[in-house]
Amino acid sequence: QCITHCPVNALHERDDTDRVLDALNDPQKIVVAQIAPSIRTAWGEPFGLSPEKATIERLAEALHLMGFNFIMDTDFSADLTIMEEASEFLEKLQHPQDNKFPMFTSCCPGWVRFCKAHYPEFVDQLSTSKSPQGMFGAIAKSYYAKALEVDPHNIYVVSIMPCLAKKHECDIPILNDACGDPDVDVVLTTREIDRMIRASYIMPDSIGERALDMPLGLGSGAGNIFGATGGVMEAALRTAYYFATGTNPDPDAFKDVRGMEGWKESTFTIAGNTLHVAVSNGLGNTKRLLDALKEGRVHYDFVEVMACPGGCVGGGGQPIHDGEFNAPARADVLYRQDAKNVIRFSHENPSIINLYRDYLDHPLSELAEKLLHTDQHGWKMPGEK
Numbered sequence: 557q558c559i560t561h562c563p564v565n566a567l568h569e570r571d572d573t574d575r576v577l578d579a580l581n582d583p584q585k586i587v588v589a590q591i592a593p594s595i596r597t598a599w600g601e602p603f604g605l606s607p608e609k610a611t612i613e614r615l616a617e618a619l620h621l622m623g624f625n626f627i628m629d630t631d632f633s634a635d636l637t638i639m640e641e642a643s644e645f646l647e648k649l650q651h652p653q654d655n656k657f658p659m660f661t662s663c664c665p666g667w668v669r670f671c672k673a674h675y676p677e678f679v680d681q682l683s684t685s686k687s688p689q690g691m692f693g694a695i696a697k698s699y700y701a702k703a704l705e706v707d708p709h710n711i712y713v714v715s716i717m718p719c720l721a722k723k724h725e726c727d728i729p730i731l732n733d734a735c736g737d738p739d740v741d742v743v744l745t746t747r748e749i750d751r752m753i754r755a756s757y758i759m760p761d762s763i764g765e766r767a768l769d770m771p772l773g774l775g776s777g778a779g780n781i782f783g784a785t786g787g788v789m790e791a792a793l794r795t796a797y798y799f800a801t802g803t804n805p806d807p808d809a810f811k812d813v814r815g816m817e818g819w820k821e822s823t824f825t826i827a828g829n830t831l832h833v834a835v836s837n838g839l840g841n842t843k844r845l846l847d848a849l850k851e852g853r854v855h856y857d858f859v860e861v862m863a864c865p866g867g868c869v870g871g872g873g874q875p876i877h878d879g880e881f882n883a884p885a886r887a888d889v890l891y892r893q894d895a896k897n898v899i900r901f902s903h904e905n906p907s908i909i910n911l912y913r914d915y916l917d918h919p920l921s922e923l924a925e926k927l928l929h930t931d932q933h934g935w936k937m938p939g940e941k
């Protein structure tokens with residue numbers, strides 16, 4: 557019962573490392589890893605590495621030593637999610653009579669499952685944008701396959717995620733828009749990739765760093781903060797502001813939505829529109845927020861929901877330390893990295909600019925809709941008619 561009803565699948569940890577080893581040993585396959593934003597804050601903990609030492613580049617080197625062909629960054633596709641989701645939100649704002657508010661983010665599959673199972677009346681208000689892991693897979697098996705001049709069926713995408721719900725997400729049959737194969741072939745949690753590193757006799761402390769592969773290995777600071785509660789909202793508002801006004805805001809203009817509080821709200825003005833936004837993390841807080849919306853006690857235009865406490869930095873697939881809640885410290889690492897990144901806006905990521913110029917044309921284009929969006933009604937929860 558719990559296995560089918562726990563929205564983040566936390567009680568059903570499936571080990572997929574054998575599937576990845578099979579792919580790495582298959583000479584036909586081009587194995588591409590994408591590393592989620594929150595992994596860089598946590599993967600080194602079981603090895604006793606400091607945040608300064610546990611870089612994404614050191615993890616990339618470990619993956620390279622294991623035989624991965626290309627190692628890239630889900631920050632890239634988090635930026636892509638922002639391009640699509642911010643455009644979707646602004647389009648809804650332009651036609652308020654045709655849309656219900658708030659629009660909800662949809663990048664957390666634990667939240668999407670919870671919504672479908674317990675609050676189906678809000679499913680129409682979920683963004684249709686796929687999550688960053690889904691967008692990455694769709695682009696890897698179309699645009700990137702074309703750039704490599706390889707058959708997209710030979711590209712095998714491995715997501716390294718903080719999350720057990722992402723395993724369920726990658727099994728959803730409708731998420732296969734690029735070439736008919738699943739957008740993502742297999743999801744490994746942080747704990748699984750750490751086990752693989754140990755099983756490969758790699759000592760992360762004594763290996764070097766490796767630059768991520770381009771062009772899907774480049775992410776902005778806005779993409780980086782997806783891993784913490786409030787990060788998706790902040791990143792989306794940075795780009796929505798630019799789309800609506802033609803100028804960038806101060807990159808920290810929306811920092812009110814940061815922090816570990818379970819239900820945050822704020823009001824911002826963008827191009828003369830007053831926007832009421834809310835951010836929740838943890839499903840207990842989310843239930844309180846949704847009940848308040850249903851009863852008309854609150855009104856919001858845009859809501860971010862993350863199922864895990866603190867967001868993905870506190871995800872169900874991250875390293876576990878009994879009695880410790882490490883999400884705040886991990887989130888601090890992400891915000892420090894954002895502040896140091898020379899690119900703070902998703903729409904300024906050169907790889908994203910090139911992707912639209914050379915392939916997708918513009919956000920919400922016909923091809924973008926085909927590859928990067930989904931029908932949230934297009935699959936059923938267990939037991940759903």
Ligand code: SF4
Pocket residue numbers: 564663664665666667718719720721722862863864867868869870871872873
């Ligand atoms: Fe997965 Fe992050 Fe959602 Fe948790 S908050 S279920 S780790 S996507």
